[in-house]
Amino acid sequence: MSESEYVIETTALRKRYGRKWALDGLDLAIPRGRIHAIVGANGAGKSTLFRVLLGFTPPTAGSACILGRDSRCLTPADRGRIGFVNEEHTLPAWVRVEAVVRMQRRLYARWNEGAFAEVIGHYHVLPEQRVGQLSRGERAGLNLALALAQSPELLVLDEPTLGLDVVAKRAFLESLMYSSAAARCTVIYCSHQMEEIERVADNLVILEHGRLAHMSAPEDFCARVTHWVADVPFKGPQPAGVPGLLQLQRLDGLHHYLVLDQDETFGDFLRGCGARSVQCMPVSLDRAVNGFLAKNHAAPAAA
């Protein structure tokens, strides 16, 4: 079995739906181990990336490898090494829990009953229940338990906690961070919830318009973004001329700038534009990611 250094590797990956490029030259290399969060605006290409990586749909151009294998020709054995949980938690509604578990146990050679029990124990799921009778949180728990019990090398989670209540969400995060099964695999975690990402992620990957926009530890990304408030008389500098500008707001006569990769010289720039006072402060991860994505987010044409 090949032991590649990267669990996911794509080169110039492109995928087109009609006139639209969902992936537009994506170069991504995610190293083995730890928990990686992927964020992006709606339509940034996250779900398409997973569909291509898991071989559900072929790329239009470029290459995609998962666990060192070409995504277009994954064998059942390769798939056994990958756990996948998506936001829909899709299992047929009519099937009983015990039947699903029996089937999975037979399908996956490295099935780990202990791991299954460890995760499912957080939820009140009875073996004789049908999937359709489970709540959303219980279905999420069942899916995660099934995925972890296969002892995967790579666990891919697409918005796994969407719509879960606070207790189910916490149980889910705990299973992810502290269960012994999860400790042995690389986790790719796709979410819009910054609060979760801050607690969970070792590494933050930002996709934008089907391309890689940023990858680093979350706190390093946070450090790239700063919030400046300046007292600029009249209109202030043209937004197009403001270096690294992500967001601009005028509040109570003060100009608020959210900027990327600017040091103290940005203060000099503002003073050069006539600012009477200039103040700078760090921002939270939520604010940093929000500002970053807002810059190129779709918006109706200005009136």
Added chain:
Amino acid sequence: MARTRALMIQIATGDPRPIGRQIVEAVRMKIATGELEPGDQLPSVRGLAQQLTVNPNTVAKAYAELTAEGWLESRQGLGLYVAPPRQRLSDAERARRLDEAVDRFVHEVVPLDYPPATIQARLLRALGALVPRKRA
């Protein structure tokens, strides 16, 4: 044999300070106020991670930073302990910083026009509040 002391700290998401930084600052404050004493054992990486619902790697990094700064020491196979206090600055540097701080203080206080005795009394009271709290 020292037992693990509870580490009563809180972290907040949505704060400009990353969670790792919040842990480092909270532990330092506990040591500075005497709530944690030299020789006290800290929770395990996994234990504190679960207590705060954060990634164990975040806690491990925070502990490593505190150890590098001399606040904590690791005992082989036993875990992490609060290190005995040692001077973290040279004598000359300490004296220089104190001079600077006194200077700043005097400049701020002079224009307020209080009698020196009042200022001294207030200062003593403020410093008194910093004395390490006794454990219950």
